[in-house]
Amino acid sequence: MSNEPTARPQENAPINWVNMTVFTLTPLAALIAVPWYGIVHGFSTWAWVSFVVFLYACGMSITAGYHRLWSHQTYQAHPAVRWVLAVFGAMALQNSILVWASQHRRHHLVVDDVEKDPYSARRGFWFSHMGWILRDYPSGQNDFSNARDLERDPIVMFQHRHYLALTLSTNIGFPLALGWLVGDVWGVFLLGGLLRLVVNHHFTWFINSLAHMWGSQPYTDENTARDNPVLAFLTYGEGYHNFHHIFQNDYRNGVKWWQFDPTKWLIVVLSWMGLASNLKRVPDLWIHRAQLAMQFKRTEHALAKRHARFGDEQLERARARVAEEYAAFRKALEEWSKLREQWLADRKQRLLQKWEETSFRLRLKQIEAELRMQRRRLRAISRAYA
Ligand SMILES: [Zn+2]
Ligand SMILES: [Zn+2]
Numbered sequence: 001m002s003n004e005p006t007a008r009p010q011e012n013a014p015i016n017w018v019n020m021t022v023f024t025l026t027p028l029a030a031l032i033a034v035p036w037y038g039i040v041h042g043f044s045t046w047a048w049v050s051f052v053v054f055l056y057a058c059g060m061s062i063t064a065g066y067h068r069l070w071s072h073q074t075y076q077a078h079p080a081v082r083w084v085l086a087v088f089g090a091m092a093l094q095n096s097i098l099v100w101a102s103q104h105r106r107h108h109l110v111v112d113d114v115e116k117d118p119y120s121a122r123r124g125f126w127f128s129h130m131g132w133i134l135r136d137y138p139s140g141q142n143d144f145s146n147a148r149d150l151e152r153d154p155i156v157m158f159q160h161r162h163y164l165a166l167t168l169s170t171n172i173g174f175p176l177a178l179g180w181l182v183g184d185v186w187g188v189f190l191l192g193g194l195l196r197l198v199v200n201h202h203f204t205w206f207i208n209s210l211a212h213m214w215g216s217q218p219y220t221d222e223n224t225a226r227d228n229p230v231l232a233f234l235t236y237g238e239g240y241h242n243f244h245h246i247f248q249n250d251y252r253n254g255v256k257w258w259q260f261d262p263t264k265w266l267i268v269v270l271s272w273m274g275l276a277s278n279l280k281r282v283p284d285l286w287i288h289r290a291q292l293a294m295q296f297k298r299t300e301h302a303l304a305k306r307h308a309r310f311g312d313e314q315l316e317r318a319r320a321r322v323a324e325e326y327a328a329f330r331k332a333l334e335e336w337s338k339l340r341e342q343w344l345a346d347r348k349q350r351l352l353q354k355w356e357e358t359s360f361r362l363r364l365k366q367i368e369a370e371l372r373m374q375r376r377r378l379r380a381i382s383r384a385y386a
Helices: 017-040 045-071 079-091 097-109 125-129 154-161 163-182 185-208 229-234 241-246 262-272 284-310 313-348 354-385
Strands: none
Touching (some): 079 163, 097 154, 163 185, 185 229
């Protein structure tokens, strides 16, 4: 499932005993206490409700907060939202925003590098899933030089300074308070507290492990990140990781409207309520371009392989056809970038008339439609020959 690691610097780093204890004892406790309590006493509906509510509150504080807001700044959020995300993010017990985002930015910068990527999937499932957490950082110290903007954010710094108090009080206090309110303290504590914590840990870690190993690569094959709808379901939408690694500044991971990405939906709903703004989206054309480039690569590769084996005239024609399509693709892209450049320059100087803007948008739509047709034609060629 994974490539053999070639270097193992962090395997020799000293074990982080606090993490080792927490991440061994919590799953062990959940594995024993939850089924035992379920058999002996049974769980109330409220206990299950607390499991789902806290799972989504904590999980999406990591994905919408730690990840898409603080690590990548794909949108801006009202302070009230940032406080909620910071508190439930601490409850997820995945370190402070500052540490998490700094490590995550490094992951994107040097993705798959066996030495520099903090959770490189090239070092195997176990290491990228949780092995990296059980040892100290190789240097022994976190380096926040890539997170100066976050060091200036008072909410981030408050959460970082009071992380231990926050994580303990939320993990113990919230389930106990809710349990007391609904009259099932132990049930809520075990499901909404303990089981939720463990399940959320592994669901989030799947993004670093499985989402770099299992799935498709529709946008790029220059790193190990994959798109996988099954993982998206478990990871609050982050399973569309191939898209995310090529367009990390987009607030969406599941870019198609039908792709399961509750984090994206949450951000959109927040923006409708006036609590989030400046939602960043990459131009649709960039997405088409990435998909088409991958399709060309695959079709050409498959045709060349077949040609080497059966070289015939029909195949030769197919290859010529693909080459033609490729030339048209380059031409469309060129026109698009010229058009865009001109439009941006005009807009900057406020020269643009309404009708010019409309005609620009229409031409853009045309180019997009042309690329979409190209993708269909290529798919047909692939199906016939590859
Ligand atoms: Zn990744
Ligand atoms: Zn990311």
